[in-house]
Amino acid sequence: MGRFLLVALCGLVLMGCRQEPKPEVEAPVKKDTADCTKTATKAFKMYELSEMASLMERMYAENSQLKQRIVNxxxxxxxxxxxxxxxxxxxxxxxxxxxxxxxxxxNFIKAQRTIYEDPKTAKQHFNDMVTACITCHEGKCGGPIQRIKKLYIK
Incomplete structure (x- = not known):
């Protein structure tokens, strides 16, 4: 009787671990291509940076490199x-x-120029330039302030 229970228990365990075949996914019904294009255009509009936003991204990258040159x-x-x-x-x-x-x-341009004109105190001038950025962004577009603060040279 003990063997029978052992065999039955093993059978239940094996049957419980068996993978069920996945149901086949039915292919989607083809729609009119014009409808899909119209819907996709409305749903997914690619964001494009303004000329100023693109310029600021470039200036951020430039100043990240400048920071490293000053530190080094x-x-x-x-x-x-x-x-x-x-x-x-x-x-x-x-x-x-x-x-x-x-x-x-x-103010930003003046602070940026001063870095290059007086390289002996570039660290202080650089931090002044970062402050100029933050001052403007506090009054206009606050989003990138935390990112800009990372430019400060400690």
């Missing part, structure tokens, strides 16, 4: 002239291109 004591090179486009690049919301923005953009 390397030569700084010269002021990247493309940064002057901050005065003319199109913003995501054109109404943000007001007196506040223009003043802060000028």
């Amino acid at each position: 004591g390397d030569t700084l090179g010269k002021f990247p002239e493309y940064m002057l486009k901050i005065h003319s690049a199109k913003l995501t919301d054109e109404s943000d291109n007001d007196a506040f923005f223009k003043e802060n953009a000028a």
